[in-house]
Amino acid sequence: MNWQVIQRIVGLLLMMFSITMLPPIIISLLYEDNAWASFLFGFFLTIFSGLIIWLPARHSGNELRLRDGFLVVALFWVVLGIFGASPLYFSSQPNMSLTDAIFESMSGLTTTGATVLTGLDFLPKSILYYRQQLQWLGGMGIIVLAVAVLPMLGIGGMQLYRAETPGPIKDNKLTPRITETAKALWYVYLIFTILCACGYYLAGMNTFDAICHAFSTVAIGGFSTHDLSIGYFNNTAIELIGIFFMFAAGINFSLHFFTWRNKSFIHYFSDHEFKAYLKIILSISAFVVISLLLSDHLDNKNIPITGIFHAVSIATTTGFTTTDFANWPGALPIVLILASFIGGSAGSTAGGIKVIRFLLIYKQGVREIKRLVHPNAEIPVKLGNNAVSYRIVDAVWGFFSIYLIIFGFMLIAMMMVGLDQVTAFSAVAATLNNLGPGLGEVANGFMSMPNSAKWIAIVGMLLGRLEIFTLLVLFTPTFWRH
Amino acid sequence: MKILILGAGQVGSSAAEHLSREDSNDVTVVDTRTDILRELQDRLDIRTISGHASHPDVLKRAGAEDTDIVIALTDSDETNMLACQISSTIFNIETKVARIRSAAYMRTEELFNLEAIPVDFCLSPEQLVCDHIEQLIHYPGALQVLNFANGEVCLVAAKVNKDGSLVGQKISALKEHIPNTEGRIAAIYRDGQSLQPEGDTIIRSGDEVFFIAAKKDIRAFMSEMRKIDSPVRRVLIAGGGHIGVRLASALEDTNHVKIIERNPERAKIISEQLNKAIVLVGDAADEELLLEEDIDDVDIFCALTNAEEANILSAMLAKRMGASKVMALINRPTYADLVEAGTIDIAVSPKQITIGSLLAYVRGGDVVKVHSLRRGAAEAIEAIAHGSNKNSPVVGKKIEDIDLPHGCSIVTIVRGEEVIMAHHDTVIEQDDHVILFLTDRRNIVHLEKLFPKDID
Numbered sequence: 060m061n062w063q064v065i066q067r068i069v070g071l072l073l074m075m076f077s078i079t080m081l082p083p084i085i086i087s088l089l090y091e092d093n094a095w096a097s098f099l100f101g102f103f104l105t106i107f108s109g110l111i112i113w114l115p116a117r118h119s120g121n122e123l124r125l126r127d128g129f130l131v132v133a134l135f136w137v138v139l140g141i142f143g144a145s146p147l148y149f150s151s152q153p154n155m156s157l158t159d160a161i162f163e164s165m166s167g168l169t170t171t172g173a174t175v176l177t178g179l180d181f182l183p184k185s186i187l188y189y190r191q192q193l194q195w196l197g198g199m200g201i202i203v204l205a206v207a208v209l210p211m212l213g214i215g216g217m218q219l220y221r222a223e224t225p226g227p228i229k230d231n232k233l234t235p236r237i238t239e240t241a242k243a244l245w246y247v248y249l250i251f252t253i254l255c256a257c258g259y260y261l262a263g264m265n266t267f268d269a270i271c272h273a274f275s276t277v278a279i280g281g282f283s284t285h286d287l288s289i290g291y292f293n294n295t296a297i298e299l300i301g302i303f304f305m306f307a308a309g310i311n312f313s314l315h316f317f318t319w320r321n322k323s324f325i326h327y328f329s330d331h332e333f334k335a336y337l338k339i340i341l342s343i344s345a346f347v348v349i350s351l352l353l354s355d356h357l358d359n360k361n362i363p364i365t366g367i368f369h370a371v372s373i374a375t376t377t378g379f380t381t382t383d384f385a386n387w388p389g390a391l392p393i394v395l396i397l398a399s400f401i402g403g404s405a406g407s408t409a410g411g412i413k414v415i416r417f418l419l420i421y422k423q424g425v426r427e428i429k430r431l432v433h434p435n436a437e438i439p440v441k442l443g444n445n446a447v448s449y450r451i452v453d454a455v456w457g458f459f460s461i462y463l464i465i466f467g468f469m470l471i472a473m474m475m476v477g478l479d480q481v482t483a484f485s486a487v488a489a490t491l492n493n494l495g496p497g498l499g500e501v502a503n504g505f506m507s508m509p510n511s512a513k514w515i516a517i518v519g520m521l522l523g524r525l526e527i528f529t530l531l532v533l534f535t536p537t538f539w540r541h
Numbered sequence: 542m543k544i545l546i547l548g549a550g551q552v553g554s555s556a557a558e559h560l561s562r563e564d565s566n567d568v569t570v571v572d573t574r575t576d577i578l579r580e581l582q583d584r585l586d587i588r589t590i591s592g593h594a595s596h597p598d599v600l601k602r603a604g605a606e607d608t609d610i611v612i613a614l615t616d617s618d619e620t621n622m623l624a625c626q627i628s629s630t631i632f633n634i635e636t637k638v639a640r641i642r643s644a645a646y647m648r649t650e651e652l653f654n655l656e657a658i659p660v661d662f663c664l665s666p667e668q669l670v671c672d673h674i675e676q677l678i679h680y681p682g683a684l685q686v687l688n689f690a691n692g693e694v695c696l697v698a699a700k701v702n703k704d705g706s707l708v709g710q711k712i713s714a715l716k717e718h719i720p721n722t723e724g725r726i727a728a729i730y731r732d733g734q735s736l737q738p739e740g741d742t743i744i745r746s747g748d749e750v751f752f753i754a755a756k757k758d759i760r761a762f763m764s765e766m767r768k769i770d771s772p773v774r775r776v777l778i779a780g781g782g783h784i785g786v787r788l789a790s791a792l793e794d795t796n797h798v799k800i801i802e803r804n805p806e807r808a809k810i811i812s813e814q815l816n817k818a819i820v821l822v823g824d825a826a827d828e829e830l831l832l833e834e835d836i837d838d839v840d841i842f843c844a845l846t847n848a849e850e851a852n853i854l855s856a857m858l859a860k861r862m863g864a865s866k867v868m869a870l871i872n873r874p875t876y877a878d879l880v881e882a883g884t885i886d887i888a889v890s891p892k893q894i895t896i897g898s899l900l901a902y903v904r905g906g907d908v909v910k911v912h913s914l915r916r917g918a919a920e921a922i923e924a925i926a927h928g929s930n931k932n933s934p935v936v937g938k939k940i941e942d943i944d945l946p947h948g949c950s951i952v953t954i955v956r957g958e959e960v961i962m963a964h965h966d967t968v969i970e971q972d973d974h975v976i977l978f979l980t981d982r983r984n985i986v987h988l989e990k991l992f993p994k995d996i997d
Contacts, residue, residue: 232582235543235567235569236567237586
């Protein structure tokens with residue numbers, strides 16, 4: 060373990076992160092909401108902490124080992140969650156406890172979107188903006204951003220990049236240099252954000268809401284500046300734009316990159332994960348819309364749009380709502396929550412287990428059936444015409460089982476601190492899948508939960524965002540043994 | 542520069558390592574073995590693509606469309622040639638380098654041109670290694686002999702021992718010792734650290750000295766550094782692979798050559814290729830065999846098999862049994878460091894030798910030759926100065942006025958036939974071949990700007 064290097068990089072990242080507290084100060088001064096002092100305080104706290112960590116180690120070398128990468132990423136996300144909470148904690152309005160502030164900050168950064176705040180509409184604008192910005196930074200990954208802008212992370216950047224990006228296959232670089240790859244991803248991300256903000260603005264949001272919601276849409280976060288979420292606007296055009304950008308942000312960003320570079324849409328349809336993702340979203344949407352039409356639970360004229368909006372929002376793990384979907388009839392709420400386990404594609408900003416893993420698991424099931432018919436056949440697991448290596452298939456199974464085990468443990472823990480079954484189940488799903496809203500008592504947020512449940516949720520969100528292994532590997536003896 | 546390397550074997554992966562270390566290069570490596578690629582990508586900041594190196598779709602995936610140079614280094618000559626052909630025809634890649642092993646292809650020069658097989662530069666690691674060893678045998682006592690300006694000037698690395706006449710004296714004494722020669726000490730490595738040689742630097746026993754001199758003066762210089770070894774007569778080669786056989790056939794007319802090959806069938810084939818050399822079937826680490834073949838009379842023992850561990854062991858054994866000098870092919874720099882100070886006299890690294898000649902083609906400026914020294918830590922470069930007094934950063938300037946990067950020095954200038962040892966007031970003229978010594982490779986980009994390919 061190369062402590063000096065780890066210390067240097069974490070200090071550096073923290074100083075970089077402190078800069079993100081400056082835009083809210085401008086917003087605060089612009090809207091005269093008197094919250095700027097807490098951001099300024101948070102900024103100085105973060106930059107000086109970063110400086111203190113960085114200074115003693117500033118002359119250390121550049122070499123970052125594989126194991127150091129895991130530690131830097133895991134450590135940084137924990138540290139980030141805490142420092143990101145500082146402006147929320149210092150601010151007099153909302154008046155948050157430390158637990159609540161850290162919950163909100165972590166929920167933002169991990170793009171979960173579960174909140175402990177009520178009365179959002181009356182909060183200072185700068186606080187609202189800051190929450191959305193946290194989601195935006197967490198979406199593509201703040202470490203990926205750091206790799207893009209800090210040239211000194213070039214060496215070892217691949218280690219960090221791999222520990223932070225979701226998905227089972229992480230060796231596909233878009234460009235030979237890792238810095239360029241990270242830059243490309245952030246450019247695509249930025250372009251989507253701008254387009255989404257323009258779309259929202261044209262559809263009728265004001266500038267502030269348009270930018271804020273663009274942040275949380277493209278990041279697949281789910282934070283809103285209103286208690287009623289997207290439902291506040293009651294605007295079909297906004298919902299349609301939301302559907303489009305949530306869907307797009309759930310696609311692997313490297314596909315967007317190649318489409319943009321080669322000016323051809325063929326990349327989407329030659330990608331098997333995308334095709335599966337499309338089918339999953341379409342069938343869930345169809346199921347939701349048909350069930351809603353049959354049940355006449357909603358007397359709203361726009362049942363198809365409402366149904367598709369929720370299907371896309373929950374299945375991609377965004378978590379925007381326009382109505383109270385937790386009270387929908389029949390199996391609908393549980394179907395939606397289960398859909399969030401699949402989540403978006405690998406390499407996107409979505410949470411969940413990821414489509415590619417489910418696709419590979421499904422293909423293995425099909426293979427077993429084929430083997431029963433032809434016991435001597437050699438049947439590889441294939442994506443299109445390419446066989447998938449056994450290593451990846453094994454890794455997918457490993458991930459899946461650990462995911463379920465963790466889910467089980469967290470469910471038990473939640474119930475032990477006093478939550479009922481439905482609430483506990485959906486609370487764990489909402490946090491581990493980085494979804495946001497749950498069912499039962501957590502349908503609108505975690506404000507009524509005991510502190511212990513909030514801490515379990517914080518751990519769940521972090522595990523979900525870092526895809527479990529990055530965090531879990533730190534708790535194994537083999538990691539620390541020399 | 543965007544570089545595409547085909548084949549991630551020994552040569553391919555070390556080329557990727559060298560090239561990706563320079564910030565301006567974007568390196569992509571193609572190979573069929575995914576485990577090697579994964580290991581490589583963990584270590585280096587490069588992109589890897591798994592697939593067959595000569596398939597157009599694989600090349601396309603590897604970004605061949607906007608690649609500047611393709612380097613085909615797979616172990617199949619045919620794949621390399623085909624990959625260059627495809628790179629040229631379909632992707633219009635400007636520079637194409639191919640590794641060609643088989644001498645049969647190399648002999649037909651009209652083969653490699655734009656109309657036939659578009660390869661700009663054929664790289665034959667076996668031939669390069671063989672030439673290298675041949676020169677070491679020709680100049681006994683040298684660790685490395687590198688040619689510049691078509692062999693007119695040589696850079697020689699030698700270890701100083703106590704019998705050298707310059708030991709314990711200042712460098713400036715060199716002029717009195719051998720008055721009628723032109724030469725210069727370019728660098729000194731003492732305990733692994735580089736020293737900037739000045740007139741009053743004192744040479745010590747154990748130093749590794751790089752000197753540059755005209756070809757005829759090398760022996761005279763050599764005697765300043767160490768006792769001149771008697772010329773090599775009897776050569777024993779262990780390993781009848783590509784390199785061993787080439788070396789044997791190059792030396793068999795002038796020396797007494799024996800070659801040991803373990804595999805009887807292979808031994809039969811090489812015995813048909815060689816005329817005078819004696820082919821022995823057996824194990825190079827077999828004491829009985831070595832004793833029988835009078836190992837204690839051998840002037841140099843060369844362990845040239847593919848297995849570097851076996852090379853080290855058999856060379857150590859030969860040394861203990863009385864061979865006056867032993868040499869081993871060792872690719873891993875750590876191994877070379879381990880053994881070169883001890884029992885093994887010379888460690889030859891095929892990787893380093895190949896990389897050197899490859900680098901000359903990849904460099905941005907008008908570079909004729911690049912030699913990698915000290916296992917890649919330093920480089921000796923031959924570059925051409927273009928332009929006139931007005932537009933060139935070097936032409937018409939005194940050496941002391943040129944803005945050379947740190948750790949870089951101009952050693953020699955070759956002007957037409959003339960070899961000029963550089964002094965601080967030497968003025969560089971148009972089309973001079975300038976030989977530079979670079980101890981810090983990070984400054985290479987700066988150096989390339991001083992010697993651009995063409996000046997508008």
